[in-house]
Amino acid sequence: MRAEHASLEIGKQAVPNKPPPRGVSGGGDDSCQWANDRECDDPDIGTGACRMGTDVSDCRAMRAGDDDSCRWARDGECDDPNFGTGACVQGTDRTDCGQVSWLRNLNDSCATSFNNVCEEPGRGSGCAARTDRSDCRGRQRPMTINDHFFGRDDRVRVNAQELPWRYMGQYTNGAGERCTATLIARDVIVTAAHCINTDEGIRADGTFQPEAGGPAARTTDYFLNPRFNYERFNTTDEIDGLDWSLLRIDQPLGERWGFAGTRIITAQGTAAARAFDLYQAGYSWDTGDRLSANIACHIVQVQGPDNTFAHECDTTRGDSGSAFLVRNGNAWDVIGVDSNFRNNPGGPFIYIAVSAASFQPYVADFVARRIGTPVGQQTGIKPKRDR
Template structure:
C-alpha cells in the first residue's frame, strides 16, 4: 500500500534541467514522487544553509530523511548522514524548504517527502513529536508507557509510541490512522491470525499474505511485481507465536488479474480492483497451521449488510516490528463499482495484501485485501482494499493447478508489473521490513 506514488510521473521528467523548468508548476507531492525515482537527488550534494558538508558517506545520505541512529531511523552509522540530520541534531529546525508554509507537511515518512527533514517546521509542527517513534516494543499497546526516562524503561527508547505519546494522530499525517490509532497486537498462535503471515520477496521488500487453502495465499499484485516483471519468489513465514516458533514455505507460483496494467494502475484509479495476487507455496501449511475461508461479502450480504459488518484486519505494519498488528471491528465506509472498497481500519506501509475478514462463530472469511490510497482534495486520503469478488472466480482453478504463472487464463496473460518499482535493498539493522529504506 502506500508504495504507489504515481510512478508514471517519471515520464514528465527527462533531465534535471527539465525538473528545474517544471518546478514552478509542480506541487510538493509531485516533486516528492519524482525524488523517489532518483538515485541521486538534484540540489542535495551538500548541506544547505552554509553548513559544512560533514560526513555523508552513508548509502542513505541526502535522501531528505535523517538516518542517524541517535536522532533518526537508524539506517546509517553515527555521523554518516550529516546533511539530512544536522538541523535536528543542533535543534535549529526551520522553514527553509521551498514548500514550507503551504499548509502541507513535506517531511519524509509522515509527509510528502519533498523537504529535507527539519526544513518544514510550521507545516509539520503537530507531527514532529511522532517522528522516528514506533510501536515495535514487545509490550506496545498495553496502556503503560515503558520507554526509558518517561516510563519504566522496559522498552527501548522510541518504541512504545502509543503508550507514551498517546493514540491521537493529526489528520495532516501522511499515514492511515484517521485521527486515532486503534491497532492492537494479534496472537499468531491462534486462528485466524496464525493464517496471516509475511512474504519476504527475493527481489526485495515484504508484504502481508494470508493462507486461504492448503498451499494458497492471497496478497496484493503490486507486491509481486518488479520493473514490469512478475517476481513472486520469496519466503512465506507465519505463526511467530507458536510454541515451536514460526513455520515457513517458499512461494513457487502466482496468478494475477488478466486486466492488470502497470501504467493505468500507477497513474489512475481506474483499475484498482486488479491489485490482487494468488500465490502458491511449496508446503501445505494451511493443512497444519490452519486456513481461513473466502467470501464475496457484497454479493452475499448486499451493500448495506457489507457496510454494517464488523471487519477484522491484521498485517505486518512497518512500525510494529515483528508483530502482527491489526484492527478488531473496523468497517467498510464506501463500496465502489470497480471491485474495491474504502475502509476505516488503521493500516500503513507493510500492510499491503493484508486481509479484511468477517467472522461467523469461530470461522473467518477473507472479504478484501489491502491495496493503496486515493487522493482526496477535500480531506484525508481514501484508503482502498480490493474486494474478494474480484478474484473468487479464479481460486478453484489456481488451487487445482490449472492456473499460474506458466498457465495464464485463456484470453489474456497474467500481466506485467508496475514500472519504476526497483527492488528494495536488504534493510539495515533497525529498519522495519517493508519501509522505504
Template structure:
C-alpha cells in the same frame, strides 16, 4: 497511492562521507543518462533522484555548492557529532541517528547528511518546502530530508522518525528509555508514549485515532497472516489453503514496471521468529491488473494475486478460507453495521503484526472492491480483511490502496480501498481455495 511529487527513496544510493571530502570530489562524473539536461538529478542534493550519486556532476554543481554552504553553517561542535555518512541507511533522506531524534537504525555519528537539519532544529531548505504539504519521511510524502520542511510539517512534527516497532507496542504502557521498564528503543513505542490521536495532516490514515493493537500470532486467524518477502520490498499476505497465499497484485510489481520476484512467506512472523516459512514457487496475478487507479468504484477490482508455496505450510499453521460476499452481506453493508477485522505488517511496526479489530466496511462497489475504516497504512498492502461466519474466520478481501475522502463520508480523512473476493472468486475456485 500516487503522490504529486517524484518519490526519491527507491533511487537513492549512499554517498560516502560528505562532510569529510572537498566539493570537487563530490561531483565526480556525468555518466547518468540524464546528465547535462540542465536539471540536477542526484537525490543527495535534493535533485529528482533519477541519477545515482556522483553521476550528474555538471547539472548538480550549483546544488553541491549550496549543500556545502549548508553543511559549513552547522556549528563546529554539532558538525563533529554528526560524523560521517557510513551507515548503510545514509543518504535515504530519513535521519536515523538517535542523537538527533532519528529512528535509531544508524549508530550515532554515521548518518550526517540526513540528520543535518534535525541537528540544528530544522529548517525549510527542501525544494518542496512551504507548499502546504508535509514532505518529510514517515510523516509526509517522503521527498524531503528529515527536518527540511518544518513549516509544512509543524502539525505532525511530534511523529517525526517515530514507529511502533517495539515488540510491546500497543500494550498501553510507555516503555521507551526513561519511562517504565525502558525495554523499547527510543522512538519505537509511539502509540503508548505519545498517544493515539492523529491529526489529519499526518497522512498515515488512522482517521484521527490509531486503533491498532499488537495481535497474538500464535492464535487464529492471526497465525495464518504472514510477511511476504519480495525482491523489491515486502507486503502482507494470508494463507488461504495448504499451499496458497492471497495478497495484492501491486505487491508483485517491481521497479520500472517489472515483475517483482516473490521470495518467501513467513506465517505468524514476529521479530526474527515465525511459526513457519516457505518459498514462493509460482503466482497468479489478475490478468487485467494495471498500476493506474480508477476512481473508487470505477474498476479497481483487479489488485489481487494468488501465490503458491513449495510446501503445505497452511496444514502446519492453519489457513483462512475465502468467503464471497452475498446479497445479504451487501445489504448489511448499506446499513452501516458490517464489522470486519484486519491485520498486517505496517511500515511502522516492522516484522510485528498489528491489527484493527471491529472496523467497518463503508461502501461496496460493483467492481469487486469496498472502502473501509480499518487503520491500514504502508506495508499493509495485501493484508487480509476477515469476518467471522458461523464461528469460523473467513477472508473477504485484501487491502489495496487509499484515496481522498469519498462521499457520502466527509468525516473520513481518506478512503481505504480493499479488493474483495467477488473480484477473484473464479481464480480462487480454479486454485481449489473456494467451495
C-alpha cells in the same frame, strides 16, 4: 494524486528492509546504504539504521531545526517520510508538518506496545527509548498526516497462535520489500499485486514466514489479473481493484495452521457491507516484526464497479496485502485485501482495499493448478516509471 508524489510511492504500503539501530561512530558523509532516501537514519536523531554521520544529506535539515526548502512545502499537505507523503527530505516541509513533527522517529515496535502501560526508560522498563509511542504519548493522531488513523490509533497486539491471526504471515518479495499475506488454501496465500511488482518487473520469487512460527515457505507460482499494470497503479486510481495476487508456496502450511475461506460482502452495497465487523492484522512499518491488529473496524463506502472499498481500519505501510476477515460461524473468510491510500483534497487520506469480488473467481482454479505462472517467468511489458 500528483504524479510526482505517486512516483514516490505515496500509496504503496510495502516496506523495505532497514536494519535495527546501529552503533555510533564518527564521520560525516553519505556512505550509508540508506543515505539519500529522504529519511534521516543517524542514530541520535533518526532511525538508527546508519552509523553516526553517514547520512548527512537526509539529516541536514533536522539538525538545523527544519525548514521549508522542499518544493512541496506550504502546499497544505505534510510531505515528510512515514507520517507524510514522503515527497520531501525529512525536515524540509516545516510549515505543513509542524503539527505532527513530534511523531518523527517514534514508533510502537516494542513487543509489549499497545498495553496501556508506558515502558520506555525513565517511566518504566521493558521497551527501548522511542519504541512505546502510543502507551507513553497517547493514541490521538492529527488528521493532517498520512497515517492519521482517523484521529486515533486503535491497533492492538494479538496472539498469533489463535484464529484468525495464525493464518497470517510476512511476505518478502525477491527485491526485499515486505508485505502481509494470508493463507486461503493449504499452499496458497493472497496478498496485493503491488507486493510482487517492482521497478525491475515482477519479483514473485519471495518467501512467506507464518506469524505463528515454523520455517518459511518459498513461492513457486503466482497469478495476477492480466490487466494489472504497475505504472498505471502507481500513477492513477483507475485499477486499484486489480491490486491482488495469488501465490503458491512450496509447503502446505495450511495443513498446520489452517486457512481462511473467501467471501464477497460488497455485492449488496455499502449499507449491507458496513454491518460486518472486520478483523485485520499486518506488519505495519511502525510496529516492528510483529502483527498489529484492528478489531471490529468497518467498511465506510463500497466504491462501485471497480471492486474496491474504503475502510476505517488503522492500516499503513507494511499492511499492504493484509486480509480483512469476517466471522463465518466458527470459521473465517477473507473479504478483501489492503491496497493503498487515495488523496482527498481538503480532507484526510482515504484508505482503500480490494474486495474479494475481484479475486474470488480465480481462487479455485489457482488452487487446482489450472492457472498460474511459475516464479521467474514474467508476463506483459516490464513497467517503467519516471523518477
